[in-house]
Amino acid sequence: MARRELEQKANMLGSVVQTGVFLLDKGNREIYNFNLLQGKGAFQNLARADIQAGIRLAPPEENKVVLYTAPWKGVYILLPVHEEGSYAGLAAVGPLLQEILPEGELRGVLKFLRLREKEVQEVLECWDSLKAFSGSELKHLAALAAHLFWHPLASSVQVQAVQPGPDLSGKDKFHENLLGSHDFVDGNYRMEADLLHAIQTGNAGLLKTLEEDRRQMYIPNRTPENPLRTDRNLLVTLNSLACRAAIQGGVPLGIAHNMSSNFAGFIENARTAKQIQELNAAIPTVFCDAVRKYRTREAGPLVAKVLDQVYANLYKKLEVAEIAAELFVTPSHLSRKFKEEMGVTLSRFIQQAKCQEAEFLMAKGNHTLSEIGEMLQFNSLSHFSATYKKVRGFPPSRVESREEGKG
Incomplete structure (x- = not known):
């Protein structure tokens, strides 16, 4: 033909x-x-x-x-x-x-x-x-x-x-072709990574922006005869991952596991879609709040507010003078109090926080170094690279190469 x-x-x-x-x-x-x-x-x-x-x-x-x-x-x-x-x-x-x-x-x-x-x-x-x-x-x-x-x-x-499904023509292709497209696996994985990152850094702002995406998340029903069991299984997984993220964010091991045990009881007793929905929202929020609490436990009220400001605005231009103005104090007073309580200058702390966020973005592998620098409000790629090297002791290109090697 x-x-x-x-x-x-x-x-x-x-x-x-x-x-x-x-x-x-x-x-x-x-x-x-x-x-x-x-x-x-x-x-x-x-x-x-x-x-x-x-x-x-x-x-x-x-x-x-x-x-x-x-x-x-x-x-x-x-x-x-x-x-x-x-x-x-x-x-x-x-x-x-x-x-x-x-x-x-x-x-x-x-x-x-x-x-x-x-x-x-x-x-x-x-x-x-x-x-x-x-x-x-x-x-x-x-x-x-x-x-x-x-x-x-x-x-x-x-x-x-x-x-798409776990059994196709007698062959188990579930792991190879989950939902018929690796985009689903990839999308869910990226959503999970962002969610855990928000908990680990105590970033309530990021957590809030993820709420709508999480509500629209497409999850296949693995137990069609018992959809409530599917929902509970997902909550059990969320509870375990959120607990680990909180521990990595500084919440003491015993306290995090006690919180997780309490949620496990609530999950097992959930009987309605409304209860499932409430737990789905509560689990990441409570663990995120715990990270914020323990991150600022040794800081006074003023410095605690500064820490929240920094972590909530890493993708914005952060200037000491502007933060001080929002908190109705002078830049010199704010800088002095921050150095006394945190042992590092506020400018240096902002650089460290942005470099930590840059490492998260590099690990995701979605952006070039130039794009990451721009997202985090550095003036240029050279400015980003120089700041990162000053904070970490080596250039960001080394981290990027290591992540590519893992892939």
């Missing part, structure tokens, strides 16, 4: 089904796409990511059609393309709808695919234009597509339905 003929068939099928049709070569690289939603780049990119996830779950075979259901319930038909009787690549038809997610849950799933808010909105706008099909209709459509892209007289069409 010539390339031009393949494109014509893709256009015809896409027009009939009212969705996208993507043609891929033997290496699963896109060579053509028909999409009624031209200009909707975020939606097309979502489809491309879904298609690659489906291919990972069920690699193409010459005589097999795959119905892949993405985490957000969009369905794709993945089928081999034959040229002169031999396998030449893949055609992917979709997304199609079989099951509709509530908008709130759909938003949560899309957010953990790392779509920006503008892109999420774009996908939601395209949502209503998708056609819905029953399960039997999808299988008939898959067979039709197979005959179209193989040969009108294709004798056997094997249709295999796959979706």
